[in-house]
Amino acid sequence: MTGALTWARLSFAQQRWEILLLGLGVVAAIALMLWMTSQLLGITAAYPECNFFLTEDQVALPAGCELASQSFFSSYSNAEIFLRNGWLLGFGVGLIVGIPLVARDIEQGTAQLAWTLGRSRTRWLLRRIAFGVLVVVVLLAGLAVMTDLLGAAMQPNDDLSRSFHFEGNRGVIIVARGILALGVGVLVGAILGRQLPALLLGLMVTGLLYAAVTFAIGRWNETEAVEAWYDQDLGAPLFVGSGVRLASGERLSMVEFYGDGSEAFQSDDGHLYATAADAAAERDPIGQEYILVIPGERYPEIMARASLVTAGAGVLLMIGAGLVTSRRRPN
Amino acid sequence: MSTTDPVLETHDLAKRYRRNVWALQGIDLELPAGGITALVGPNAAGKSTLIKTWVGFERPTRGSVRVAGIDPWKDRPAALEQLGYVPQSPALYDGLSVSDHLDLARQLRPTFDRDYARGRLAQLDIPADRGGRDLSGGQQAQVALALALGTRAPILLLDEPLASLDPLARREFLHVLTDAVRGDGATALLSSHIVTDVEQSCDRLIVLGVGRVLLHETVAGAMAAHAISTTTHPDAVAGFGAPDGSRIWLVRGTGERPATLDEVVLGYLASGRSTAAAA
Numbered sequence: 001m002t003g004a005l006t007w008a009r010l011s012f013a014q015q016r017w018e019i020l021l022l023g024l025g026v027v028a029a030i031a032l033m034l035w036m037t038s039q040l041l042g043i044t045a046a047y048p049e050c051n052f053f054l055t056e057d058q059v060a061l062p063a064g065c066e067l068a069s070q071s072f073f074s075s076y077s078n079a080e081i082f083l084r085n086g087w088l089l090g091f092g093v094g095l096i097v098g099i100p101l102v103a104r105d106i107e108q109g110t111a112q113l114a115w116t117l118g119r120s121r122t123r124w125l126l127r128r129i130a131f132g133v134l135v136v137v138v139l140l141a142g143l144a145v146m147t148d149l150l151g152a153a154m155q156p157n158d159d160l161s162r163s164f165h166f167e168g169n170r171g172v173i174i175v176a177r178g179i180l181a182l183g184v185g186v187l188v189g190a191i192l193g194r195q196l197p198a199l200l201l202g203l204m205v206t207g208l209l210y211a212a213v214t215f216a217i218g219r220w221n222e223t224e225a226v227e228a229w230y231d232q233d234l235g236a237p238l239f240v241g242s243g244v245r246l247a248s249g250e251r252l253s254m255v256e257f258y259g260d261g262s263e264a265f266q267s268d269d270g271h272l273y274a275t276a277a278d279a280a281a282e283r284d285p286i287g288q289e290y291i292l293v294i295p296g297e298r299y300p301e302i303m304a305r306a307s308l309v310t311a312g313a314g315v316l317l318m319i320g321a322g323l324v325t326s327r328r329r330p331n
Numbered sequence: 332m333s334t335t336d337p338v339l340e341t342h343d344l345a346k347r348y349r350r351n352v353w354a355l356q357g358i359d360l361e362l363p364a365g366g367i368t369a370l371v372g373p374n375a376a377g378k379s380t381l382i383k384t385w386v387g388f389e390r391p392t393r394g395s396v397r398v399a400g401i402d403p404w405k406d407r408p409a410a411l412e413q414l415g416y417v418p419q420s421p422a423l424y425d426g427l428s429v430s431d432h433l434d435l436a437r438q439l440r441p442t443f444d445r446d447y448a449r450g451r452l453a454q455l456d457i458p459a460d461r462g463g464r465d466l467s468g469g470q471q472a473q474v475a476l477a478l479a480l481g482t483r484a485p486i487l488l489l490d491e492p493l494a495s496l497d498p499l500a501r502r503e504f505l506h507v508l509t510d511a512v513r514g515d516g517a518t519a520l521l522s523s524h525i526v527t528d529v530e531q532s533c534d535r536l537i538v539l540g541v542g543r544v545l546l547h548e549t550v551a552g553a554m555a556a557h558a559i560s561t562t563t564h565p566d567a568v569a570g571f572g573a574p575d576g577s578r579i580w581l582v583r584g585t586g587e588r589p590a591t592l593d594e595v596v597l598g599y600l601a602s603g604r605s606t607a608a609a610a
Binding site: 003006007010013014015016108109110112113114115116117118119120124329330 | 386389411414420422482
């Protein structure tokens with residue numbers, strides 16, 4: 001335990017400036033979100049009779065709620081901007097912590113010291129990465145919790161633990177993205193051995209990998225999505241795709257159905273008719289548009305899986321960094 | 332491994348870098364245990380490359396290297412356990428104090444003798460709480476040496492640690508090195524291009540030029556076996572310019588006067604250069 005603490009102390013000393021800077025940034029972001037959350041919760045608590053999100057059977061806000069609603073949605077807009085973009089911090093923290101783990105030692109010549117004092121570079125790297133992961137998790141866990149709290153304050157009528165509202169912008173996935181970016185940073189830093197070029201390349205690689213991982217997770221989700229109709233009460237499911245089911249039962253994608261110039265008249269419940277008269281009379285539907293969704297109740301499971309895939313990709317990159325580090329020159 | 336076995340070996344060692352640049356060619360060396368060996372040669376002679384192949388930083392293009400009988404490319408951990416290494420520029424960690432460096436060394440190598448290294452630094456009045464990068468060049472080199480000595484490794488490889496030091500710091504560094512090596516019975520290989528600095532400290536001499544071993548002998552043997560002639564000589568190793576502008580020849584055998592170690596080295600470097608030019 002003493003050894004681990006000593007290692008943590010020495011590792012912190014080597015990266016103290018970026019860790020302190022990132023820590024300040026994350027604390028500031030958390031403080032800002034906390035303030036936004038308290039504002040939203042304050043308005044909601046002050047006007048319990050006002051439901052700011054109209055339900056289907058409501059046509060207008062109750063009397064006296066207009067001003068409170070304006071105030072709520074003003075705070076909501078600010079919070080939404082923050083929530084929709086704040087998750088980028090996860091990538092930033094991962095990259096900035098990850099890149100110097102190997103690259104700085106190579107750039108400043110200290111790799112020669114570390115790699116000859118220690119018997120195994122892999123062991124050295126493992127301990128460096130363990131510290132990096134610790135920093136990323138500590139910094140981003142607070143952000144993850146705070147984004148969940150802010151999201152809940154923005155959607156007071158929803159149970160966000162069973163809802164895909166703000167999916168990908170809140171919760172543990174932020175930490176997972178930090179791990180992915182950490183992996184990119186360590187690997188790119190180990191390959192290039194220079195911090196600034198590694199940062200620039202790391203940004204590009206992180207973007208590409210994020211797109212690839214998101215695409216893969218999306219395809220995986222598609223295989224588990226269920227068909228739903230527009231008029232179903234879906235809560236806040238994850239929208240995965242859409243299509244048309246013909247009266248014969250055959251399923252076509254939107255492109256397949258409309259791509260050949262087909263024209264259809266749609267009723268409010270998504271049924272499709274060949275003519276406007278049929279649509280008006282709701283007679284002889286030729287099909288119905290449907291959507292593919294993952295129900296909100298599967299949110300914890302789906303997000304846990306997405307987080308594991310994302311963090312797993314980061315771990316694979318770290319293994320790659322280990323292979324590079326064990327073979328490369330120290331300068 | 333017996334005590335008479337060489338501790339550092341190379342057999343037909345060759346190292347080629349990109350663009351077909353050969354840093355080392357056909358190096359055969361066997362260094363016995365004990366004492367300090369000077370590895371002398373001009374810049375780009377291949378001194379650092381040779382040391383780095385033993386450390387496991389460079390992979391031989393051809394041939395083999397051994398550290399205490401161990402191939403560092405096949406079993407790097409075992410080879411490193413036998414080695415203490417002082418790099419060319421003693422890069423210390425920016426955010427760490429001298430004391431932190433000793434703690435770090437202990438973390439990286441559990442057998443690292445922190446008290447021994449601390450004691451050596453205390454003798455030199457190097458403050459343990461000072462940041463590594465806040466020390467003078469000489470002090471940084473001493474910290475790097477203390478880190479290598481603290482490993483208590485039987486073999487020390489020092490890659491031009493004197494290059495950036497002033498004469499007084501060089502003298503102190505060599506004093507500490509000699510003291511430690513003699514006291515611990517270790518083997519040290521010290522690369523340098525400053526002959527006068529190593530003359531007093533080293534037992535053996537390797538002259539490396541254009542990637543080849545030009546001379547490998549004990550210092551005493553090299554001095555005894557060579558002389559200077561002011562005229563061409565059938566046993567001349569090579570001719571080169573004397574400080575007064577005249578031309579002198581290093582001869583293997585008897586000449587007009589004994590050769591200094593500096594002249595022995597210069598003679599072999601000149602011979603290496605003319606061989607390379609002829610090739």
